[in-house]
Amino acid sequence: MDTTRTAPRALATEAVHAGRDDLARQGLHAPPIDLSTTYPSYDSRGEAARVDAFATTGAELDGPPVYGRLGNPTVARFETALARLEGTEAAVAFASGMAALSAVLLARASMGLRHVVAVRPLYGCSDHLLTAGLLGSEVTWTDPAGIADALRPDTGLVIVESPANPTLAELDLRAVAHACGNVPLLADNTFATPVLQRPAEQGARFVLHSATKYLGGHGDVLAGVVACDEEFAGRLRQVRFATGGVLHPLAGYLLLRGLSTLPVRVRVASANAAELARRLSEDPRVARVHYPRIGGAMIAFEVHGDPHALIAAVRLITPAVSLGSVDSLIQHPASISHRIVDAEDRRGAGVSDRLLRLSVGLEDVDDLWADLDGALARAEAEGAAPVPAEAGGTVG
Ligand SMILES: *Cc1c(COP(=O)(O)O)cnc(C)c1O
Numbered sequence: 001m002d003t004t005r006t007a008p009r010a011l012a013t014e015a016v017h018a019g020r021d022d023l024a025r026q027g028l029h030a031p032p033i034d035l036s037t038t039y040p041s042y043d044s045r046g047e048a049a050r051v052d053a054f055a056t057t058g059a060e061l062d063g064p065p066v067y068g069r070l071g072n073p074t075v076a077r078f079e080t081a082l083a084r085l086e087g088t089e090a091a092v093a094f095a096s097g098m099a100a101l102s103a104v105l106l107a108r109a110s111m112g113l114r115h116v117v118a119v120r121p122l123y124g125c126s127d128h129l130l131t132a133g134l135l136g137s138e139v140t141w142t143d144p145a146g147i148a149d150a151l152r153p154d155t156g157l158v159i160v161e162s163p164a165n166p167t168l169a170e171l172d173l174r175a176v177a178h179a180c181g182n183v184p185l186l187a188d189n190t191f192a193t194p195v196l197q198r199p200a201e202q203g204a205r206f207v208l209h210s211a212t213k214y215l216g217g218h219g220d221v222l223a224g225v226v227a228c229d230e231e232f233a234g235r236l237r238q239v240r241f242a243t244g245g246v247l248h249p250l251a252g253y254l255l256l257r258g259l260s261t262l263p264v265r266v267r268v269a270s271a272n273a274a275e276l277a278r279r280l281s282e283d284p285r286v287a288r289v290h291y292p293r294i295g296g297a298m299i300a301f302e303v304h305g306d307p308h309a310l311i312a313a314v315r316l317i318t319p320a321v322s323l324g325s326v327d328s329l330i331q332h333p334a335s336i337s338h339r340i341v342d343a344e345d346r347r348g349a350g351v352s353d354r355l356l357r358l359s360v361g362l363e364d365v366d367d368l369w370a371d372l373d374g375a376l377a378r379a380e381a382e383g384a385a386p387v388p389a390e391a392g393g394t395v396g
Contacts, residue, residue, distance in 0.1 A: 011085060011194065012263045014081070014084045014085055015081075015085065015259050015260055015261075015262050018080060018081035018084035018085065018259075019031070019077035019078060019079075019081030019084070019256055019259075020077065020081075020256075031074065031077055031253060031256060032073075032074070033074050033249055033250060033253045034065075034072060034073045034074050034249055035249055035250070036065070036068065036072075037067065037068040038066075038068070039064055039065050039066055039067070041064070041066070047066065050062065050063065050066065051066070054070065054238070055238070058233070058234025058236070058237040058241075059230070059234055059237075060076065060237070068246065068249075069240075069241055069244060070237075070241055071237070072246070072249050072252065074249040074250075074253050074256075075093050075246075075249055075251075075252035076252075077252065077256050078093055078225075078252045078253075078255045078256045078259070079091040079092060079093050079225065081256055081259050082209070082211075082215070082225050082227055082255075082259065083227050085194040085198075085259065085262075086189070086194045086198055086199075086207050086227035087194075087198050087200050087201055088200050088207065088227040088228055088229065089228070089229045089230040090227070090228060090229065090230045090233035091226065091228070091233070092225065092226050092228075092233050092236040092237055092240060093211070093223060093224070093225045093247040093252065094223070094224040094225065094226075094240060094245045094246070094247060095222065095223065095224070095245045095246060095247055095248075096210070096222050096223060096224045096245075097123075097190065097208070097209065097210025097211065097212060097213075097223075097224035098125055098126070098129065098210075098224065099224050100209070100210075100224030100225060100226050100245075101126055101129065101208060102129070102135060102243075103226070103236050103239045103240055103243070103245060104157065104186060104206060104208070104226060104236070105129075105135045105137050105157070106135060106239050106243065107232070107236055107239050108156030108157050108184075109135065109136060109156065110235075110239070111156065112154065113154055113155065113156025114136060114137050114138055114154060114156065115137070115138050115139075115140070115152050115154045115155040115156060116130055116137050116138070116139045116140070116155070116156065116159060117139075117140050117142060117147055117150045117151060117155055117157070117158045117159070117183075118130055118139055118140070118142075118158070118159040118160070119142060119143060119144060119147070119158075119160045119161075119171065120141055120164075120345065120348070120349035121161070121164045121165065121166065121167055121169065121338070121346075121349035121351060122159065122160075122161050122164065122165070122188070123161065123165040123188065123210070123337070123338075124165075124337050124338035124339065124340050124341050125340060126159070126161075126188070127338070127341045127345070128340040128341060130159070131341075131342070141345075144160075144171055144175070144176055144179070147176060147179040147180060148179045148180075148181070151180070151181065151183055155183050156183070156184075157183065157184055157186055157206075158176070158180045158183055158184070158185045159186045159188070160173070160176055160185070160186070160187055160188070161188040161190070161191070162187065162188075162191075162197075162199075163191045163192060163292040163294070163296060163298065164191075165190070165357075166300055166333040166337060166338060166351060166355065166357040167290055167300055167349070167350040167351060167355070168290045168291065168292045168298055168299070168300050169290075170292050170293060170294065173185075173187055173197075173199050173202040173203065173204060174202040174203055176203075177202060177203025177204055178203065180203075184205035184206055184232075185199075185203060185204045185205055185206070186204065186205070186206040186208055187199035187202075187204035187206070187207055188208045188209075188210075189207050189209055190208070190209050190210045190213050190214070190324075191213075191296060191298055191323075192292075192294060192296060193214045193215070193262060193266055193296075194262075195262060195263050195266040195267070196266065196270075196294050196295060196296055197294055200227065205228060205229065205232070206226055206227070206228045206232065207226070207227040207228070208224070208225070208226050208227075209224065209225050209226075209227075210223075210224055211223035211224055211255055212224070212322065212324070213322065213323050213324030213325075214262060214265070214266060214297075214323075215255055215258055215259060215262065215324075216251075216254060216258045216324070217258040217261065217262065217265055217324060217325065217326060218254075218258065218325060218326055219322065219325035219327070221251045221254045221258070222251070223247050223251050223255055224247075265326065265362065266296070266297065268362050269297035269360050269361055269362055270295045270296055270297050270360075271365075272297070272360045272361070272362070272363070272365045272368065273291070273295075273296065273297045273298065273358075273360035274291065274295060275365050276299060276365065276369060276372065277289050277291035277299050279369055279372075280299065280301050280372070283376065285303060285304055285305060285376045285377075285379065285380045286301055286302070286303055286304070286376070287301075287302040287303060287304050287354065288301060288302040289301045297324070297359065297360045297361075298323060298357065298358070298359055298360070299357075299358045299360060300355055300356065300357050300358070301355070301356055301358070302352060302354040302355050302356070303354060303356065303376065303379045303380075303383070304379075304380065304383060305376070305379035305381070305382060305383025306379050306382045306383040307332050307353075307354055307355070307356050307379065308332065308335075309375075309378045309379045309381070309383065310330075310356060310375045310376060310378060310379035311330060311331070311375075312378070313374060313375035313377075313378035314330055314371055314372075315371055315374070316328070316363065316367055316368065316370075316371040317329065317330050317358070317368065317371050317372070317375075318330070319331065321336045321337050322359075323357070323359035324359060325359065325361060326361050326362050327361040327362070327363065328358065328359060328360050328361040328363060329358075329359045329361075330356060330357065330358045331356070331357055332355075332356055332357075333346075333355055333356075333357050334346060334351060334355065337357070338351050358372075
């Protein structure tokens with residue numbers, strides 16, 4: 001694939017062209033989908049050298065592909081494009097966001113660096129993976145100010161999310177990266193997307209996405225990706241090859257297509273979300289609204305009434321876990337996305353039992369408000385529980 005670069009291009013341009021640079025020369029417009037699991041080769045001596053090279057560095061193979069688990073040309077187009085959008089040398093795609101995080105943890109552990117420092121809240125399953133030590137890692141939870149003191153000689157990674165799932169808490173990534181010293185910072189950029197924030201420019205060495213969310217953008221692809229330098233990408237490709245968490249080529253195609261509308265989707269959904277956050281924060285039935293300073297299409301809010309009644313009452317908005325689709329979704333983190341986190345840890349991270357997480361889509365904002373308004377009325381009518389004392393009407 002042609003990776004020659006000319007002058008830097010704007011994000012909106014990269015979104016529709018990156019990963020497609022060779023198409024016109026090939027006489028194509030839409031990217032081809034290569035579904036091969038294996039590839040013919042009459043030169044096994046040559047293959048031996050190529051396999052050796054991969055085993056040494058994990059660099060993408062020169063020449064034709066060998067086997068689907070080693071790399072796929074359609075998936076590589078998505079990786080090229082995402083790296084371009086995040087401003088990193090490389091990106092490595094996986095079967096899901098959790099597969100991507102697992103590969104990072106395994107790659108660091110394979111270097112003898114099993115200790116992880118992490119800041120809550122994280123996405124519930126990321127929290128669980130670390131807390132349960134399922135991959136043999138040991139985690140120290142801290143706040144941003146405690147990161148430097150939590151580092152040990154065997155610390156392989158610092159993990160943060162900003163804005164965080166589900167509270168939308170924001171961190172100063174530059175300051176966090178500074179506190180990490182030589183330890184790589186992994187920033188989960190799923191919520192912000194490279195349209196709103198490029199963590200690599202602020203010092204994050206690894207940028208992780210659940211591509212299932214905004215990058216795919218239509219609720220029909222499960223995927224994960226890590227944007228990073230080429231050296232670590234090589235380790236990740238080796239882990240992916242050995243553990244098998246590969247992305248299917250059809251998913252790679254859909255993700256590349258998703259990227260082309262990412263800036264437009266994020267802009268429109270964010271405008272909707274900002275307006276809904278404003279209306280919610282002025283509504284007496286709403287105790288608290290969390291909407292990030294950098295904007296975005298996610299809102300978290302707490303109601304005075306019964307959050308379960310609100311979930312049961314929406315009609316246009318879909319009551320469902322996940323986020324980042326063209327249509328709006330709402331869910332109750334304490335019941336679903338963050339259920340797997342110990343209740344005390346969850347509440348300590350700001351995930352109250354009254355919190356609702358809304359992923360705002362591309363519908364008309366007044367239609368969305370009409371639905372929310374009706375659901376808020378139901379929550380108010382059925383809400384028997386007392387109002388928490390700390391509740392205020394702030395956007396924060
Ligand atoms: C959904 C999510 C993940 C996990 O991604 P999957 O694609 O569901 O495996 C990780 N981080 C964040 C912030 C998420 O929202």
